[in-house]
Amino acid sequence: MLCELVGKRKLAEKIYDFTVQCPEMAKNARTGQFLHILCGGEAYLRRPISICDVVDKRYIRFVFEVKGVGTDALAKYELGSRLDILGPLGNGFELHPEDKNAVLLIGGGIGVFPLLFLAKQMKGRATVLLGFRNKQSVIMADEFATVSRNVFLATDDGSFGYHGFVTDVLKNILSSNPVSRIYTCGPAPMMKLVCQIAGENALPVQASLEERMGCGIGACVTCTCTVGGQRKRVCKDGPVFDGAEVEWNG
Amino acid sequence: MLCELVGKRKLAEKIYDFTVQCPEMAKNARTGQFLHILCGGEAYLRRPISICDVVDKRYIRFVFEVKGVGTDALAKYELGSRLDILGPLGNGFELHPEDKNAVLLIGGGIGVFPLLFLAKQMKGRATVLLGFRNKQSVIMADEFATVSRNVFLATDDGSFGYHGFVTDVLKNILSSNPVSRIYTCGPAPMMKLVCQIAGENALPVQASLEERMGCGIGACVTCTCTVGGQRKRVCKDGPVFDGAEVEWNG
Amino acid sequence: MAEMRVNIAGVEWKNPVTTGSGTFGFGREYSDFFDLSELGAICLKALSVKPRQGNPSPRIAETPKGILNSVGLQNPGAEAFLSTELPWLRQFDTKLIANLAGSTIEDYVQVAEMLGDSVDMFELNISCPNVKEGGMAFGTDAKMIENVTSQVKQVSKVPLIVKLSPNVTDIAEMARAAEAGGADAVSLINTLFGMRIDVKTRRPVLRNNMGGLSGPAVKPVAVRMVYQVRQAVKIPIIGMGGITTGEDAVEFMLAGANAVAVGTAGIVDPYAWIRVRNGIEQYLNENNIADVNEIVGAVQMND
């Protein structure tokens, strides 16, 4: 579907915040789902980018980092361009309004972006833990603050917030607070550790996985991960899976 | 070399008139030479386009028809874009200021464009014969009129000017006027006939050839034509050759 | 309106467009995008006797105008297909082609027997570069091709297409071997064997190291092979390899294909199959060609 680019901001070095007009998709979008975007340039395949927010039920916002040829071409689009997008795709996060205790959203790097939509849907119940490389790479913290109960920041080099990994923050929180559930999105090593800690604490955890994709709709079976001993399609069966079942090296 | 697009006009359906700023190239450009342009889009190779005019010794103008993926992508550039261009390339037309009688410039289709620069260099001595499909496709006739002694137009369907081929006009002129020399650029069948008529009338003729090109600078030897029994490179040894020597089916 | 029907080894397709096996799953996903009855045939994902997990991820890598894949024939097995997928597929008015995978000749024979006449045609996949046993090893040796073809042919209740590997010195020889073995048609090309290395990690991008190259990049090789096979055998050809537009499909048909498959292009654009079908029709209409079969093999070679 062709969607007009109606908002474009540069949030930080190599990080772009796009808003596209797409009433149909916006209506159906659920938190944790993604868009599959034809970027042009040297990129032949589409690129999966998570939904970061839905605005006014008509616009979808997504935030991305320029990594290679695809995201580089995407960043070059001008306002008013029409992007060829498939979506919303995949199974998103499952909300559990019945949760009584704290609900933790744990993001790292580009995994931070999809958690905003989730935090919003939680209507102030979310406790958000975000990990970044350094102070310069901290983004969207204010936005998270306005929609969450609590935001904890960690940076690898200690230049902002907690000095260390977001998983250390997680351990601290767990040691002193009752928690109902964990949601996580970020680099695989981080999510693996989060899921391990969740397991040790017998907490349910939902993890949003990344894998190289082809079709994005479940047909080509190239984007598999191993979950509960089975090869699952990240694009269609996920990207969100039960973190307890994910085999991180499969 | 990157050259800014400073002028863009649509002259007719699928015909674009571009002006690029390139003082270096403009200074060296000779009539009959061409530019080799990286068009982008789906086009992998560069595309050869003739120099149509040099303006103020700083700008080169070229006119092209949208034929396929390359020219289509080229037509989409906006003012201010920077085009990657090699040039000026090839050997152009040889001017013969010593010519006493009429000098004929005979163009057809997209072969018309490079003749403008030639007509200008002739400083009013040129008699120009232009062939088009129909009235709608007649372009640049006024411009030619201001710089030439005489302009004759022919259309295949008679909707404008002479009804028939430009070669018929040529025969008419030759039957009643003394002519010194012929220059021609256009579809191969037209040029073949022009050269044949020139031969019958013992007139020197210079023809600007077209061939599919790779490098455009003489190295890959993919753009050959047969001239005087030898394989010559259109890009480097031409594109202008002695019409008497060209083997049209070689 | 031009006649679009083609007859492939006795099976009538309503138009010459099918899907590249493995790129279309069992059709469920694409049925959200268009009516599957619009296709001449659906070539299904490879089926083996038992379910297969395929290779670990990453299983896909992007290359210039192409992709490498190393899926490795992941599939639910013939039985699950018959019980779960086939009844659903039968609602569509199109022909079904089962792609047969195996590691041994017995495997191929067994899966053909299991499927019986439940589908309209078989495609013998002896050209997959992504499995250790069987697969490409069968498809690059003429004697093996003839042998496996004739054994599967003996048990086949439906016309048998043999899918050829492009990773060979002489594709015509392979096609002749398939014909000699009793193939009712051949399809080509399967993927070219390739590799991509990530210079940052210094490892192959595909977890399985190597994979099969498909998409527009391979088109010139595929067209050449289709032409060579057309000169070598009499049986119908299903041409594929990079087809993205109606004109690409026409190119394959001019070279000698009686029908075409679209694979990778559909991975990028889910409407690719319909665009190709419409594009062929448009070409025929614009060129006043009454019947699509007129363009098959109609290329005029330069002398």
Place this chain on the structure above:
Amino acid sequence: MAEMRVNIAGVEWKNPVTTGSGTFGFGREYSDFFDLSELGAICLKALSVKPRQGNPSPRIAETPKGILNSVGLQNPGAEAFLSTELPWLRQFDTKLIANLAGSTIEDYVQVAEMLGDSVDMFELNISCPNVKEGGMAFGTDAKMIENVTSQVKQVSKVPLIVKLSPNVTDIAEMARAAEAGGADAVSLINTLFGMRIDVKTRRPVLRNNMGGLSGPAVKPVAVRMVYQVRQAVKIPIIGMGGITTGEDAVEFMLAGANAVAVGTAGIVDPYAWIRVRNGIEQYLNENNIADVNEIVGAVQMND
């Protein structure tokens, strides 16, 4: 600054970048764009005993991220080369590789004898798909490769590189044959055989009908073959096929190439050779690699 020198069969190149034969002429044209002494070596256009006219035009066709060519070894002959081109080339501080073409073994032997030790290395072109005799026919049969290699080797006064055709089932077998015949190095890949048909005229775009595919499209096939050859032989490898950037070159070297050639990319961008050389150097510096030879064959295969 990283060490960029490589030693190819006893010949020291100042850096691992050379030109793909036939894409660089005899260097004159590109000398307007950069100093040819910047290259590790210059691989010249094919040379035959007598001058050759090559095939009629069109000789080039564009394909997705690639080109087909059917030049057919047009060249002025070894004698004219020695008198006209070589003296001019000798002004540059770089190694010269003559690409030897022929229709018979005797042709190859004769041209090698004519050239003597006038250049630094020979590249035996037994893989050109664009000539009726010799060319690819030699390069797709292991016995022929061994035979022609050993006969040319006997008369070669300079190290002999054998250029392999990718149009084969088993590239490793071909490389082993070259090594057995006495080759001092192998280079690969030459072009993949392909075809493009113009749907408007219904004729092949190339006047010669078929031609050789090169450019980024073929890169994954080339990288795979370089890796396979690296596992099969001990002699140095010059890798090529679609190299456009420094990272592409690094990919080939990781796969096992001791040096690389750039061809088609230079047809599009005359500075491609220099960009590739600079790109390799940049990669080494950014990754703190002291010597380019460290990356040769350094790919870590996934288990």
